[in-house]
Amino acid sequence: MFRPSRGTGSRDPRPRHERGFTLVELLVALPLAALVAASAALLLVQQARHIRGGEARGQVVRELRHARLVLETDLAVLHADDLLIVSDSLLEFRAQLGIGIVCDIDPSGALVVVAGDSGGSWMGGTRAGDQFTVWSWPAGIGAIPAATTATVRSAPVSMPAGACGPVPDPVVHQRRWKLDIGGLPPSTRVSGAPFRLQRFTRYSHYRSGTQWWLGRRSRDLTGWDVVQPLAGPLQSAARRGMRVRTIDMGGADATAGDSVKALRIELRAPREGSASAGAGEDSLRFEITLRGASRASSP
Structure with missing residues (x-):
């Protein structure tokens, strides 16, 4: 019996899954695969950008919170007359180092x-x-203590522990220091008198390169030291990266130094960490209440 031979154009009897793809199918599938791959890559890029943005914003928030902590630590212990210069770009004051008691005179x-x-x-x-x-107390009942200020001439020298005070307790020994003070009248050198040590300090909103920062510096007999950056980058001065207001007891702007009861501070930072970025900003507003007593009354 005659059977026609199988030509090249005849149907392939193998199952579909064993024969592969035709050229037409490949031409249709490849663009679709490329489109899916591009969409997946775009999604991954957006996700990575979102994560980086969240990390950057978290860093900005941490910088602002750190600035608040440092400012509160230095400023909350001050009296109104410890403030020397208050502006949106500069805070100059006498920072408190600590308080103590005069034991004796060497x-x-x-x-x-x-x-x-x-x-x-x-x-x-x-x-x-x-x-x-x-502070020394003049003779007389109800006399107001008088404050005398002088300059430390040299670094303190540690001394052996010993008793201290107008009526020293021979049992209680404390670590003592020897301080060379210039310009202090002998009449104020009273055993048992309280004292306070302070240092001229500045917080400034300054520019370094293309960015703005909050920096701190202090002064000794040789002059102002190098500024130490504390937080940033902040917004520029034109974008109000730092704003400071003096507040009186009623919450209004204080018009005189002795009426200042608090400082209202606002810090602004670019969200993307660049002062020129236009992608929004983060800000922190807080108020620091100063000590109510006058500096001349008590330490």
């Missing part, structure tokens, strides 16, 4: 003192040029 004329806290580690950081204020 044969050389230096004061022997103890720190007001148990550790007194801050005394070791005192340096020439710091401000020393001591």
